[in-house]
Every structure is written in structure tokens, then in C-alpha cells.
Amino acid sequence: MNRTLIAILKILAKENKIIGSKEIAKKLKMYGVNLSERTVRYHLKILDEKGLTKVFGKEGRVITEKGRQELETVSTVEKVGFIINKIETLSYLSDFDINSCKGKIIVNLSYIPKSKLKKALKSMENVFNSSLVMSNRILFIEKDDETVIVPDDHVCIGTICSVTLNAILLKHGIPVISRFGGVLEIRDGQPYRFNALISYDGTSLDPLEIFIRGKMTDVSGAIKNGYGRVLASFREIPTVCLNKVKEIYAIMQDKGFQGILMFGEPNQSLLDIPVGIDRVGIIVVGGLNPIAAVEESGIQTYTSAISTLCDYQAMIDFKELNETVK
Amino acid sequence: MNRTLIAILKILAKENKIIGSKEIAKKLKMYGVNLSERTVRYHLKILDEKGLTKVFGKEGRVITEKGRQELETVSTVEKVGFIINKIETLSYLSDFDINSCKGKIIVNLSYIPKSKLKKALKSMENVFNSSLVMSNRILFIEKDDETVIVPDDHVCIGTICSVTLNAILLKHGIPVISRFGGVLEIRDGQPYRFNALISYDGTSLDPLEIFIRGKMTDVSGAIKNGYGRVLASFREIPTVCLNKVKEIYAIMQDKGFQGILMFGEPNQSLLDIPVGIDRVGIIVVGGLNPIAAVEESGIQTYTSAISTLCDYQAMIDFKELNETVK
Structure with missing residues (x-):
């Protein structure tokens, strides 16, 4: 062909x-x-x-x-360089407006067996109460809709993908350079160093999916006692945009978003990872941390990271979902 | 720190x-x-x-x-770019001489539970009889030696790593550029296309270990009926070296080695993967294909790819090992 x-x-x-x-x-x-x-x-x-x-x-x-x-x-x-292309395409296509909180954001889709849903929600609960997610909103789909097909005896859960940050910044004219997906070691509640890194522009598989499948995370440990390994990514922004990024991030936090674990200094390595000239490194949580916790509890999921666009208004508070299922 | x-x-x-x-x-x-x-x-x-x-x-x-x-x-x-560094370091350190077949070559080490050894050998048998390995020689270690520690109730198996090809060519002054580790789809007994690719210079984890862990291979299928997915890598050589590489590869084949599945044409894409200017693409089998077959049969191994140097003379014919264990 x-x-x-x-x-x-x-x-x-x-x-x-x-x-x-x-x-x-x-x-x-x-x-x-x-x-x-x-x-x-x-x-x-x-x-x-x-x-x-x-x-x-x-x-x-x-x-x-x-x-x-x-x-x-x-x-x-x-497929070569596919992940970086997916990041760039979805960042561009998202039309989410942070001020009105309207429009489409980027989600990761995970399929969980219906019989394990309660247990899965229990494993995710602490993650959604922590700083290791982009937001406490979640998408919950029980039956096929226009964009998502849900297999029999499964439910589909959508977590906000951290590429949404790129999308929001891009709408303000700020280009984010996504460099690595990684496993970030947490010590004493703080980011300590990356244990593994895979470059977004050199892989046809999503790095965070690889780390989950390889059972390399310990998100539960990081939350329980401050020592563990979580999904995170390393990105760069042009130094000239740094203040503007902090401003926009403050608005995001007002609206219930979070996700930036660390800001670096201009032209300086961050957690030992060097940055490009006149750039600042940032460390962003992986949107799949709740799913990593589910897998850690022994439930197998099928996950597609950086998967699709979804209307932000269709997402609900995790607590709300948790109450309903109880 | x-x-x-x-x-x-x-x-x-x-x-x-x-x-x-x-x-x-x-x-x-x-x-x-x-x-x-x-x-x-x-x-x-x-x-x-x-x-x-x-x-x-x-x-x-x-x-x-x-x-x-x-x-x-x-x-x-x-660890960033670690795999390519490992490839380059071991290629340089190997002192294997193809004419005398003496010196150290590069091996992948896998640990297999002793109780599963017979079944594991059975799964590997057909792979070692196929063109999907570098050679039919294997390293078998039952007890700790100077370089390898063998955990209790396990044996250690060393397969010849395909980076050995780089090492042999480097000794002849030919630089091999290792680009991607991948999963190669086989149709009708022939390489058809890559299903997944990870660049060696952008990952801290070995791509082939990732593919095995992710259960993405079907080496047994490829051997049984010519349809399956095997481990392979995409490399490049300078066009000016092409004839010399073919000469040396002929000597290697005389000495019981194999491993190059396809040679490309100068400046032309190979299986849809573009090559650098004045370079030729080659597709080389992954040394871990026998271990992938073991995992496919349901036996979990612990594997370290591109692991260490080992004396070629210490390796034995797979058949010989198979006879002994029987």
C-alpha cells in the first residue's frame, strides 16, 4: 500500500x-x-x-x-512522532475558553468493567482530592454516544488531559513545547526526580499509557504517605511568556483547575532536565493519575490517552458521581 | 543532590x-x-x-x-537518551572479532523461574530455528558468576543482542545509526510494516522491553503461519558503506550469525520510514524475540535488554541446551 x-x-x-x-x-x-x-x-x-x-x-x-x-x-x-502530532492537533482544535468555562477540552478515555466500578471510584477518590489531577471534574458515559462507543458491561470514564493546559495557553498565543512524558518520584510530598522519561516526538505509543501498563507508578503511595511515583510531563514555555502564563494559571485555579507542579527558572535545568535557550521548564501532572491508581488496585482498564475533545459542561464533579454510584 | x-x-x-x-x-x-x-x-x-x-x-x-x-x-x-548511550557504549566496548569468533559480544539477560524452564525452552525452540534471532547461540547461567547475579529458583538466559551487529561493523570503521525499536508486522512470512516505533534517543526505557511488557508481540504467530508481530529495529548506515556492510554480513552468515531482515535503497524510505540524506535503512531482528515467545506462552520473565558483554565462547548452541534440560 x-x-x-x-x-x-x-x-x-x-x-x-x-x-x-x-x-x-x-x-x-x-x-x-x-x-x-x-x-x-x-x-x-x-x-x-x-x-x-x-x-x-x-x-x-x-x-x-x-x-x-x-x-x-x-x-x-x-505513527512515528504520532503522539506529538496528536498533542498539537487537539491543542489547536480545542475551543475552550477559560473565562466563561465553555467549549471543548481534551480528555483521556478509560474503560472500566461495570462490576469493578465501585472499587475503582474508591481508588480514585483520594487522587481527585489531591493536587495530582488537572481538575476534580470527570466525564462519565454509560452508553454509546456520538463520539464514544462503550463496550458491553463497561463504563467509560474521561479524565481531563493535561494537554488542555497547552490548549488554554495556545488560545492566548502562548506556544507550549511538550517534551517528555515521565514517571516522577515524589519524596516527602515533593517532586524529587524523574525515574523514567520518554520523548513525545519519538514515540508512536503514549508514554503515560506505557508507564501504567508497565506498572511503574505508585500514585497511592504518593498520596498516602508522600512517597511514591506519579505520572507527569515535562514541558517548556518561552521565557518571554512566563509572567503571562502565571497570570492565566491563576485564572485557571480560580475556575477549579490546577496541574502545574513546578515552574523552573529561565534557562535553568528543572529536576536535572536541561531546557532550550530562553525557555522555562514546567512540570505538569498527568491527567491519568486517577487511572494509574485504579490499575494499582488490581483493576485492569483499557485506556486511550489524549483521546478526544469533550464539552466541559458535560463533565461532573467527581464527588457527585461518587455519591450517585453509592 | x-x-x-x-x-x-x-x-x-x-x-x-x-x-x-x-x-x-x-x-x-x-x-x-x-x-x-x-x-x-x-x-x-x-x-x-x-x-x-x-x-x-x-x-x-x-x-x-x-x-x-x-x-x-x-x-x-x-536516563534521558540513556538507551542510545547504552547502545553506543557497549558497541564501543565489545571486542568481538568476526573472523576468529573470539571476544565479547552484547547480550540481553532474562531471568526465568526454574520450574518453568522446560516450557520456556519449548516456546523458544521454533524461534531459534527461524530467521528471527541473531544466532542460535545462547548463554545459560544457573548460579551467580562474576558479572551476573541469579535470583533463587531462577535461571538466567542470555540472548545475543542485535547491537552486536553495530559492534562488529564499528570494528570495521562503519558507524551504524540506531533509530527506532519497533514492533514489525509480518504478513505471509514477510516484513509488512511497523505497528509501533519508539526512538532510541528519546527514551530511558528500552523500547523492546516496553513492547514485550505491553504484550504487543505475536512471535509465535509469525513463525507458525507467517502472520504475526515481531521485535525489530530500524537502523541506518551511510550509503558509502553499503557494499562493505554486505561483505561483512556475508562473513557473519558464514559464522552462524544472521539478523538483517531487509536492506533499503540509498536515500529511499524503507517500510515507509524515511532515512537521512545519503543513508540506507536496514531492518534488524530484535535479539529478544525468543523471550517475547516465552512471555506469549504465559511465562513471566524479568528482562534487561542490551545488558552486558559476554564471552562468545561461553555461549552454547540452543539445541545443546535443550537436549541437556530434557
């Missing part, structure tokens, strides 16, 4: 209706592919032969189920 | 004898730290107070057990 064939499949999957070679040729330009209608038809025939597309009407095509499956595990290259 | 204190601890740990502040000051230069004897003494006092070092004689110091523990989980920065 070459890039052109994949791009055509993507267009058909996205449009989700019958379209002709002329329209496909036009849309292909967005993927950096310049082809004549005639050449598009040639490629469509190849896709037909592979059973990935199928003729509909005279010149129209639709994608087949097999075509969709093919797309799902598509091309590696697109 | 700042860099200076850590550097002093490292020197004391490495020397493993009583040394004075003068000698420490001299050795610190290697770590990029320039200090007077007097200042070194000041730092040593801080370490004494923390219980990390202890006075011996008039001016001498030794590292304490607590000091060693502190070093074990040392400084993050040293």
Missing part, C-alpha cells in the same frame, strides 16, 4: 458517502498528492481489486469494511 | 577503595566538574552528613551502602 492508496482510503472513510474521482482528486491535494482524475481512477481500480473500495453508480466509490480495517493499522510513518 | 555530589559518588563507587580529595578532584575533570581540593572536601562533608560516604583514615573516603543505593536510581538526565 503506497501513500496515494492510503490517502484515497482516508478520504473515502472521512467522507463516508459515495464520491467520484474528480472530488477525490481535489481532496488529495490536502494530502500532498497531485494526481489527474484519470490517475485517480487507475488507483481506485487497484483498491477495488484488493476489495478495499467498491463501485457505486457510474464513477462513485465507497470504502468497504475491509478498507476500514486496513486503515486502522495504517502506515507506520504516520 | 546536584551533579557534583553525584559525580563524586560515582567516582567512589567505581574505584571501590579509599581515595582522597586530591585524587577525586583529578577524576572529577572527566565528569566535566572543575573543583579545587578544598571545594571537594566541602562536598565530601555534605555527603558524609547524608550518610552516603564515610571517612576512612585522614582524608580518605569510601562510599556507603546508602550511597550505592542513591546511585542506583540516579539522576534523570542521565
